[in-house]
Amino acid sequence: MNNQPSIILVEPQLAENVGMATRAMMNCGLYKLRLVNPREDHLSAKAISASSGAEEILYNAKIYKNTREAVADLQEIYATTARPRNQIKIVHTAENAAKEISKKIKENTSNIGILFGPERTGLHNDDISLADAIIEIPLNPKHCSLNLSQAVLLVGYEWYKNQITAEDVRFVTNTTTLASKEMVLNFVKHLEQNLSEHPGFKDEEKRPHMERNLQNIFTRNHLTEQEINTLYGVIKYLKHK
């Protein structure tokens, strides 16, 4: 649990939004929440309900009077902003910040916090000036306003992607296994034999081309053993008079 950044919500207005933010945190494996001067009770029924199963994060949240206190024991602070602010500061994309934060935490060099501002206004400039760097989430500039939980979700999602090694693509075959090439080619041969009874398939000129087409169709889609058996059944049923 120490090997992750703290999510710091500064003056959140609605307890429901705090609850939804904890749901987003748990989606991303983030459990450390700090709240600066929340306007509503973060343990209200509304908050618990909105957390949708992540209420342990609400119960364990640390509460602070102001942002300065909330960051006092941390070593590096990132501030999330929707738009560039008048401050001379490094600005990261969410993706790049997540990489940097993950690297620093893996190397055990820093206790890190990520600031999120109040729903309506975003972070105050005074709070941004406490941060080492800014995180900007790249979004449609014509419509970049996010609600609080969505901002937490996107930053958390980028963080989570750095914690796991998800395969970019995989092929799910469930309980059955991929058919061997022999099995696929035997099926194609069986199909051809059954087709050869039809006069349209007897045209010696067209036949090699049609055979190649069939082979392409059935080798392209990674058939499983179960599916090959289904296809044998299809032929059998079609031929039934």
Place this chain on the structure above:
Amino acid sequence: MNNQPSIILVEPQLAENVGMATRAMMNCGLYKLRLVNPREDHLSAKAISASSGAEEILYNAKIYKNTREAVADLQEIYATTARPRNQIKIVHTAENAAKEISKKIKENTSNIGILFGPERTGLHNDDISLADAIIEIPLNPKHCSLNLSQAVLLVGYEWYKNQITAEDVRFVTNTTTLASKEMVLNFVKHLEQNLSEHPGFKDEEKRPHMERNLQNIFTRNHLTEQEINTLYGVIKYLKHK
């Protein structure tokens, strides 16, 4: 507008969620919405309010009776699922699917749709079987349930990242420019000259080390011209008796 995937919400339960989904779509520059048999009126006041400025997407949404009709004129379909389903299918991470979809659309090879299921149950297996491939968003397996708009947001965000070239890191200096090295080093020299009046700085042994420290401190943080001027002022004010 043609160069983007259609977002297809299958049997969404609450109009509010449809509205929030359009807000997330607009955040990500996605404008093409299809609705399959929505339970509530997607143009209700609740939906418009939840869309938070993205109501044009609601007004332009196309409505279908069933998923088969909604995908009929499209060429490739991706289905989003929270958990693996019993279907033999290619499964992409959201990131990889977004790359693939972007590439296909840039090459003009496909009209693409992305299916999202009803809030409570996710997509029916029959609808998943209409899809060429599955999108799984990598999230904490202990808590991977997302609300509809958040699922749309994460898939849309990955799509949007492929449409832009955001700098990973940049340094914002606003109206002022970065100070030249000469300006920085002149300032450090000025500081040293002012310090040299103090007996603690006269120790010939310690002095080179202290000078190097000062130079490190003030060259590490990319000072702007304006900030250098502020620092000259700091020295002046400190020396004022």
